[in-house]
Amino acid sequence: MKDMDFTIGEVSRASGVKVPTIRFYEKSGLIDAPPRSEGGRRLYGESDIRRLRFIRHARELGFELEDIRELLAMSAQPQDSCHHVDSIASRHLAGVEERIQRLQSLREELQRMILECGHGRVCECRVLQVLGDHQECAHEQH
């Protein structure tokens, strides 16, 4: 706790996390409640910026706050094995791969639907027909 020099707006700009989101993370226990100025304003240090950057980056990579909470706790125990860190990341990767699969078959379905539409009247629109009848789908995985 050397220099607590930054306002919430400054750490927001420095970390890329929006001001209300920082307060939200504090309430959720992802970051500690910082000390306050005389006027009651939050005062942050460099380490808070690093922590917020970590959170932001993990969120961009699609980790849930619960995962991030665990990852942060683990990085506070530098001598522990990183096996569990790996397992969180791997589980997350598996989820991402599944979502890619699902979206790809979805994309094909949509492309086919749009391609087959003769752009005529609604009553013969393939898009609406396909939506109305799952049988019309090429894939069954949804």
Added chain:
Amino acid sequence: MKDMDFTIGEVSRASGVKVPTIRFYEKSGLIDAPPRSEGGRRLYGESDIRRLRFIRHARELGFELEDIRELLAMSAQPQDSCHHVDSIASRHLAGVEERIQRLQSLREELQRMILECGHGRVCECRVLQVLGDHQECAHEQH
């Protein structure tokens, strides 16, 4: 309005939409409030099952309820041009394609992170290092 023979549980099983979700759709105006039995229970017909199937299928394809509301309204006007139907589907396809792109670069990042981890101590874990420093990323698109 010929036969209103089905209970909410039956249309749920027939359409694949869960019972509380059907009531939620009713409240949201996606389906009409059906007539009731003497005892106050909802009574549905075949057309409700078709409508719920349409909704479920569109949801599985990732359309938002707002889009589905529009698609349903359009399919009630069979003589209109289906141009707008197309535009909703195309807009949706573009969104799906973008999400696939984002998830793919995400996957690479996660794979690299996990691969490079030597499974040692937390203090030298690549996963945590990468999360802590965006510079370490191969891609800049997030």
Added chain:
DNA sequence: CTAATTCCTATAGCGACTATAGGAGCAAGC
């Protein structure tokens, strides 16, 4: 000294449900 900006708290809203609580209706077996 004033005006603009930033900060504070508390609360509500988003989307698309899901879960819970506390009842009431209804069919089948005894």
Added chain:
DNA sequence: GCTTGCTCCTATAGTCGCTATAGGAATTAG
């Protein structure tokens, strides 16, 4: 007729990860 168990009813709160709003107080720039 009665009980058991299932389904149904309503209303409300919770999920996730924020975002927006209202109504102030503090700080900063001119």
